[in-house]
Amino acid sequence: MSPMHARDDQHLAVLLQQFSQATDRYIEFTGAQFGTHRTDMNALAIIVNFERSGTLPSAKDLSAELHLSAPATTAMLDRLARFDLIERERSTLDRRVVLIRPTTDARTMGKRMFGPLAKKMMEVSQNYSAQELELLARFLSEAIVGVDEAREEFVASSPRN
Template sequence: MTHGTEGGGPTDRDLSRLLQNLTVESDRYAERFGAKHGLHRTDVNALALVMEAARLGDPLSPSTLARELGLSPSATTALIDRLEALGHVERTRPAGDRRRVALEVPEAAVEANRHLFTPLAIAFAQAWTGFSAEEREVVARFLKVSTETMKAVSAEAHDQARDHRSR
């Protein structure tokens, strides 16, 4: 696994360790966010997924959220009920299909979350000022492929665990 790079740059192991450290710190930040707002870790993950889907203009359905989080339908309903009671999400019915339920983030929740994450965004922007456009492209590509890889390995592990349980 530890492949060297031309010019003696970081090894695969070095990059994996650094990415793991970033993940741990990100988890800690999310846990503090959750504690401040009375949210469980899964609630924070759900809120992040709902907000990202809203940002992309494609609101999540409860079933998609359940699949993304690996939760049962009843656990997902309880989670959505908690987030809705706290004002973080709303269940809506898209105009084109009144049978479908979409999860959306009310504007007040967007503002509250923006205030919480703005200090982190500002700190990141300050930390990244020394990166050239080309370096930012490499970092963006690195983060994208690393995220895609994490999702794929996680899904594979989930499928293997499910197959093992069904035997």
Template sequence: MTAEAPGRPRAAGPPPLVHLLQEFSLESNRYVDAAGGSNDMHRTDLNALAVIMQYTAKNRVVTPGVLRKELHLSSPATTALIDRLNKSGHVVRERQGTDRRQVQLRMTPKAYRDGGAMFRPLARHIGAAMQDFSPEELAVATRFMSAMIEATVRAGEEAARDGSRTPSP
């Protein structure tokens, strides 16, 4: 016999794979919290570095405005975040353009070293787990995870639009 929450309708629930994705997401978040916490970095700090790294890999400029939008932060929160990352030696501000008004954010070699050290255990364990799968299985898993990321992005965009239309109480 299973215990059900009172007043909650009985439902088949999501497929087991969806539960695994939720669990993976939760465990990933726990890892980021543990790795960041032991290095005196907030989750937002690590997310900011991930955004800067992704943009840099695509040869795209990262400005404070880009970071604010990507992380859904207010302007003051973005400034505080950049100040923290600058003070810790992980990010530098560089003036760009002919009028030198645009500020571009760049990760420092220290950020890459610290990030590598923080995420090396995760990479090692994931790499070891991946060795149990054939290249064909990994190709299917890669295609699947790419589709799940795209679906999550679309759902987030939809939630943001719907949230802006929701009347306040």
């Protein structure tokens, strides 16, 4: 591996970190406009994604995806409900299960919040050919798997004190 190549690797790692921080800032700033917290916005994105797949998440699903405790999940859902962004429904299959349905307001708000970001990403993507976009998608897929593997290995190799 040439010195130039090694520097490209490190440069890429820094850029990936900066990208992650940039999206962090986007979520915090846009959420602040609506008086919501970052967790609420992340949850809403997950709920809307579930709906897109034709299913509704349970409180337990959200707790798992967000890595929140059950009480924290309840409080988060209370906040979303207070903003009329979700409705709780008892599952008919298992009365213990609470299913979460996004309201029309939620979809409108999601568009308001993430629309400008999505539009910008589309603009950036238009500078690239189909082949290049496929390369980018492949890299990101591998990077995502890599991050989660690094996390799992870290946790496995460092027992909690």
